[in-house]
Amino acid sequence: MTDLESRARKDYERAREVFAELGVDTDRALKALEGVSLSLPCWQADDVGGFEGREGGPGGGLQVTGSRPGRPRNPEELRADLSKALSLVPGRHRVNLHAMYGEFGKGADRDRIAPEHFQGWVDWARSAGAGLDFNATCFAHPKAEAGFTLASPDEGIRSFWVEHVRRAREVGAWMGRELGETCLHNLWIPDGTKDLTTLRFRSRERLFESLDRIYAERFDPGELRDSVESKLFGIGTEAFTAGSHEFYLLYAMERGIFPCLDTGHFHPTESVADKVSSLLLFFPELLLHLSRGIRWDSDHVVILEDALEETACEAVRAGALDRIHWALDFFDAGLNRVGALVLGARAVQKALLSALLEPVEKMREREEEGDRFGLLALRESWKELPSGAVWRYFCLEKGVPFGEALAEEVETYEREVLLKREG
Ligand code: RNT
Ligand code: ZN
8 A cells, every 4th residue: 555545544534533523424425426427528528529520610609619639530539538537537437428429431411320320339338337328419510500400490400300319319218228227318409599589489389399209209218318408598699599498497397308407508696506406396307417607608627616516415405316417518628638527527526525425414403493603603614624535535445546646647648648649
């Protein structure tokens, strides 16, 4: 055992005692943390590029900035990067794929995607021991350029996208069957307008109809589950977004699917953490796209900050950790690509751990007795406790680096693998 390791163990023993004084069982917290699989966005690694050979950015209001070299150029390189990222995130996790990441050989348009295009991913997932989630890709395509897909006034365009999403769900269900665990299919569309519109009602009516054509097909929930992702606005859809929060909440409720809340898709002062408890009362499960918007839905890499911690706390306080699907959604092309994935995923785990270490029982007691000062004082003193020691012990037990060794490993990979790709 190295010095660092034996210190980490000793620190954990101390931390365990300190938390126990507050009635918190650190071993139990770590067990619970171990049970949470995160879904890592494959698109962070290559700037939402995909493998269809298209030039230009993703469009649809998604804006990737930065020009860090090392972008994976093909599925093998992307999978190598994802394997590296997964090896640095303690626990067992999932990869979130978009339809644009299929291996299309001679080419297949979006309304022709089929399981065979994703065989390579399933084989990889099996050998990497990772789960897979899936998304239809309703952007980065000439038929999405007019700004409308499933809500388009053009029936031909609508049908094209209905067929794409229908097939995407079939691919997802196939993945679920192949891997023997549910694949989550999430739908986000870019539809909206930049300015004045007379088409709010009609667009939403059309979207409603298209969704019904898509979700008419039912799958075994052991293979596929469905979520729909709302958005307040995007670049180019500042005035109107067809798939708003209200729209999808009600649609999901009505049709027995569930909502996805992307933490970058609300007004900047709106608290997504606050929404969790309400939704949990009405939906059996929820998908979260954890992102970090700065001033707008900028999709910055997730780091440990209050909004994230509060969201994790709300899930744990509601006793609903296992009813939430924890996915990450960001893309920053300005920094170490694999490093971004790893930092983001570990930040979510740290937030969850912190939530699991909260002395909820004691806090609740004080609050229910009307002791508001006592509640705040307890929460503040809890912040002084060594939760970092618990996290480091978790990393140690799972055989992943912690402290500065993490950055070193990520930087070495970038130097030895990513940066060699440019030549
Ligand atoms: C877009 C949504 C959506 C995408 C990914 C690529 O605003 O957040 O989830 O980021 O599907
Ligand atoms: Zn999202």
